[in-house]
Amino acid sequence: MPRGPDAHRTRSSTDTYHHGDLRRALLDHAVELARAGGPDAVVMRDVQRRAGVSNAAAYRHYANRDELLAAVIVYALQRLAAMMHEALNTVPPRGDRKRRALARFRATGQAYVDFALAEPGLFRTAFATHPTSLQAVEAAEAAEDVAGEQHPFQLLRRCVDDLVATGVIDPRQRAGLDEAAWAAVHGLAILYLDGALSGLGEPQKRQVTGRLLDTFEHGIG
Known part of the structure; x- marks a missing residue:
């Protein structure tokens, strides 16, 4: 029986990836789906179809949808951390140590x-950890070292460390500040995306974000 065009396309695509990086290609397609539609858009069938490979070929690299989503979550966390790093690098390396520590703290929140x-x-997607995928995310984070020093929360925490080290914050007032700062910027981001502040225009969002960061800076400075 002659094989249909789809079967031929799947076979040839598999051959194409034989010497390439199919795992990376699958992740790239999954990332694009997440970028366009969030975590729910990451569906193994759609990723496999975009890559033009068989189910068997795709599942050799990602055992199930949870593993694939976990890889996308790790990628998203890495991209967020990279943007925070870029913001930190814009802070001049010289000058008053206290002001620099405050500027770095503010830069991470803005980023x-x-x-x-x-x-x-x-x-x-970065924070869409469902119970069924929690172990997969933890495994993927460990493999990429995202659960450690490169996690966005750890970058924020290091900025708080600098605030303590430079004398901006009394060490006795440190407890809970890391989590409070994270909750503030994360909560604001969620309000912008899916909450009551989603209707604000870009200038208004910039203003509100600035006021939030001002409040934190003045409160701890």
């Missing part, structure tokens, strides 16, 4: 919100 607005699909 966190900016990423959510620029990449809403990836931001939603």
Whole structure:
């Protein structure tokens, strides 16, 4: 029986990826789906179809949808961390140590919100840890070292460390500040994307974000 065009396309695509990086190609397609539609858009069937490979070929690299989604979550966290790093690098390396520590703290918060607005699909995906995929996410994070020093929360925490080290914050007032700062910027980002502030225009969002960061800066400075 002659094989249909789809079967031929799947076979040839598999051959094409034989010497390439099919795992990376599958992840790239999954990332694009997440970028456009958030975590719910990451469906193994759609990724496999975009890559032009068989189910068997796709499942050799990702055992199930949870593993694939976990890889996308790790990618999204890495992109968020990269944007925060870029913001930190804009702070001049010289000058008053206290002001520099405050500027770095502010830069990470601004970058966190900016990423959510620029990449809403990836931001939603970064924190879409469902119970069924929790172990897969933890395994993927461990493999990429995202659960450690490169996690966005850890970058924020290091900025708080700098605030303590430079004398901006009394060490006795440190408890809970990391989590409070994260909750503030994350909560604002969610309000912009899916909450009551989603209807604000870009200038208004910029203003509100600035006021939030001002409040934190003045409160701890």
